[in-house]
Amino acid sequence: MHILEVIKKEVVEGIDRLYGTKPDEKQIQFQKTRKEFEGDFTLVVFPFLRISKKGPEQTAADIGEFLTSSISVIENFNVVKGFLNLKLTNSFWLNHLNTILIDASFGIKKPDSSGKTLMVEYSSPNTNKPLHLGHIRNNLLGYSVAEILKANGHKVLKVNLVNDRGIHICKSMLAWQKWGNGATPEKTNIKGDKLVGNYYVKFDQEYKKEIAKLISDGFTEDEAKNKAPLLEEAREMLRKWEAGDKEVTELWKTMNNWVYAGFDVSYKKLGVDFDKVYYESETYKLGKEIVLEGLNKGILIKKEDGSIWADLTADGLDQKILLRSDGTSVYMTQDIGTAHQRFSEFALDNHLYVVGNEQNYHFQVLKLVLKKLGYDWSDNISHLSYGMVELPEGKMKSREGTVVDADDLIDEMVNTAKETSLELGKLNNLGEQEAAETFNMIGLGALKYFILKVDPKKTMLFNPQESIDFNGNTGPFLQYTHARICSIIRKAKDIGIVVPESVSMDSAIKPKEQELIKLLADFGNAIEEAGKLYSPAVIANFIYELAKEFNTFYHDFSILKEENVELKMFRLAVSQKVANVIKAGALLLGMNVPDRM
RNA sequence: GCCCCCAUAGUUCAAGGGAUAGAAUAGCAGUUUCCUAAACUGUAGAUACAGGUUCGAGUCCUGUUGGGGGUACCA
Numbered sequence: 001m002h003i004l005e006v007i008k009k010e011v012v013e014g015i016d017r018l019y020g021t022k023p024d025e026k027q028i029q030f031q032k033t034r035k036e037f038e039g040d041f042t043l044v045v046f047p048f049l050r051i052s053k054k055g056p057e058q059t060a061a062d063i064g065e066f067l068t069s070s071i072s073v074i075e076n077f078n079v080v081k082g083f084l085n086l087k088l089t090n091s092f093w094l095n096h097l098n099t100i101l102i103d104a105s106f107g108i109k110k111p112d113s114s115g116k117t118l119m120v121e122y123s124s125p126n127t128n129k130p131l132h133l134g135h136i137r138n139n140l141l142g143y144s145v146a147e148i149l150k151a152n153g154h155k156v157l158k159v160n161l162v163n164d165r166g167i168h169i170c171k172s173m174l175a176w177q178k179w180g181n182g183a184t185p186e187k188t189n190i191k192g193d194k195l196v197g198n199y200y201v202k203f204d205q206e207y208k209k210e211i212a213k214l215i216s217d218g219f220t221e222d223e224a225k226n227k228a229p230l231l232e233e234a235r236e237m238l239r240k241w242e243a244g245d246k247e248v249t250e251l252w253k254t255m256n257n258w259v260y261a262g263f264d265v266s267y268k269k270l271g272v273d274f275d276k277v278y279y280e281s282e283t284y285k286l287g288k289e290i291v292l293e294g295l296n297k298g299i300l301i302k303k304e305d306g307s308i309w310a311d312l313t314a315d316g317l318d319q320k321i322l323l324r325s326d327g328t329s330v331y332m333t334q335d336i337g338t339a340h341q342r343f344s345e346f347a348l349d350n351h352l353y354v355v356g357n358e359q360n361y362h363f364q365v366l367k368l369v370l371k372k373l374g375y376d377w378s379d380n381i382s383h384l385s386y387g388m389v390e391l392p393e394g395k396m397k398s399r400e401g402t403v404v405d406a407d408d409l410i411d412e413m414v415n416t417a418k419e420t421s422l423e424l425g426k427l428n429n430l431g432e433q434e435a436a437e438t439f440n441m442i443g444l445g446a447l448k449y450f451i452l453k454v455d456p457k458k459t460m461l462f463n464p465q466e467s468i469d470f471n472g473n474t475g476p477f478l479q480y481t482h483a484r485i486c487s488i489i490r491k492a493k494d495i496g497i498v499v500p501e502s503v504s505m506d507s508a509i510k511p512k513e514q515e516l517i518k519l520l521a522d523f524g525n526a527i528e529e530a531g532k533l534y535s536p537a538v539i540a541n542f543i544y545e546l547a548k549e550f551n552t553f554y555h556d557f558s559i560l561k562e563e564n565v566e567l568k569m570f571r572l573a574v575s576q577k578v579a580n581v582i583k584a585g586a587l588l589l590g591m592n593v594p595d596r597m
Numbered sequence: 598g599c600c601c602c603c604a605u606a607g608u609u610c611a612a613g614g615g616a617u618a619g620a621a622u623a624g625c626a627g628u629u630u631c632c633u634a635a636a637c638u639g640u641a642g643a644u645a646c647a648g649g650u651u652c653g654a655g656u657c658c659u660g661u662u663g664g665g666g667g668u669a670c671c672a
Contacts, residue, residue, distance in 0.1 A: 044615055324670045
């Protein structure tokens with residue numbers, strides 16, 4: 001049992017003994033003692049004043065006395081205002097360190113019977129344009145959250161849903177037909193997703209021209225947007241596609257395959273993967289069936305023009321279209337089908353969708369519609385709603401060319417890592433391939449950490465010029481700390497020292513050393529909290545604190561040059577564990593750490 | 598119009614209702630005969646505004662201002 005659990009029980013016991021009433025467990029709040037005070041854990045006593053009917057100082061002192069005498073590992077206590085600071089003994093921390101040292105995968109839970117089966121959907125690209133910075137946040141979050149949930153002992157299925165059908169796909173297909181002149185990725189030497197994306201942009205440009213012309217011919221803007229011949233053609237193409245038209249289907253397959261080849265390159269670079277890939281084209285029909293069934297049962301409504309709707313006004317939402325008047329599906333239709341398919345395929349305890357907060361309403365509606373259609377599992381749908389990535393000049397707009405392309409950004413980060421390394425004269429004695437791998441690790445590490453250290457829910461700002469940083473609270477800082485420790489371990493090996501698996505010491509642990517042990521001990525909590533909140537930022541902050549603390553320790557104390565052998569071994573063991581935890585934490589963020597840099 | 602989210606140093610981010618609001622970066626001043634200076638130390642700098650709840654509010658409630666997103670045939 002964790003020491004805090006033990007103390008908690010004693011607090012209940014103690015207050016009952018002292019004042020004759022048991023406090024509510026929820027009122028017992030422990031926090032780590034702030035650095036400026038003496039102690040390890042702090043109990044806030046304000047909530048107990050009603051029971052004790054005494055002042056905060058007196059109450060804290062009473063409880064402190066009780067705990068010190070009843071729990072042997074509490075060495076002493078002090079009281080500051082209503083805060084009871086408890087200090088644990090040296091030997092407690094040493095023992096604790098030994099339990100941590102022995103556990104090779106410390107902090108990470110193995111999947112067991114109590115673990116749940118979870119599905120995490122992320123990435124979910126459209127096949128009409130290449131991946132950009134926004135997708136990067138999505139992919140990194142999805143991957144990391146899935147890893148964090150695994151580390152909490154759950155079985156996790158990472159899935160991708162490719163939005164490979166719909167009017168937007170037809171737009172790029174149509175533009176390619178009209179203006180493509182048979183261009184292919186091979187002929188043009190353009191990455192497949194980029195090539196297709198270019199035609200999506202082309203469509204929009206031509207479409208806007210048509211709108212402008214119609215408006216000058218006297219139509220209103222809305223009429224013009226609706227009546228533009230290009231849009232009519234795209235709609236016609238979607239109808240043909242849904243009817244299984246051979247020519248349209250062939251073109252669709254060809255262009256999508258170009259895109260997939262391009263995506264694979266980007267996914268590989270980013271280091272994300274999936275256990276299963278779903279295609280919207282394979283699920284929308286199921287969605288359609290479910291919608292029609294819902295109509296038959298009278299749960300949904302049909303309007304005069306033939307379109308089918310869910311009326312959610314009684315629940316404070318609007319009406320939502322589920323099938324267009326021409327019978328084609330919308331986004332919601334296929335999401336209904338996909339969800340149904342997944343819950344019938346797997347016994348999911350929860351299904352997490354990693355999707356931007358612009359779709360909050362969509363998921364609210366999705367859950368409600370599924371509930372109305374009678375699916376109880378709709379309660380097990382969660383939405384990890386993350387904030388947009390903004391540029392200094394505002395939101396990214398693909399049609400206006402203000403997007404930061406994913407591939408370009410990654411390449412730029414890796415390049416900068418290379419330049420910086422060369423400038424600092426690092427890695428000179430590494431082989432070419434190993435050096436290249438390290439540059440890659442550092443560049444990607446910088447990018448991943450930059451994005452994941454921010455609370456997912458928050459809108460974040462990305463400044464291409466200033467955000468590429470390798471000093472301070474960054475990925476490379478963590479990597480550097482890890483590499484530094486590896487260097488010490490290598491040197492130890494060279495002189496025949498083996499890092500011990502357990503330590504014993506007569507002398508007292510110094511505050512900085514104890515601080516490291518305390519931080520290490522908290523790794524498991526960080527993983528738990530990150531899992532509960534779906535927040536990789538918790539892990540990022542944790543390993544940053546740990547690395548920072550280690551660096552000051554490293555600066556102030558000698559490790560290999562320490563003459564006291566016991567102390568040397570102790571410091572070596574702690575350093576090794578710090579490196580292990582940094583690495584394990586970084587891996588949860590999808591980040592690798594090098595042994596030298 | 599209606600609905601949702603956000604607002605913390607110059608800038609980018611932290612802070613499960615708890616102590617004197619932490620970091621990083623940019624600024625200034627320092628630390629390499631010593632295990633990697635991508636490091637370390639010092640210095641200065643912030644809770645949009647007005648009320649309220651509470652022993653205690655950056656955090657909860659109300660209002661104001663400013664920003665972002667959604668809103669019935671895009672995904």
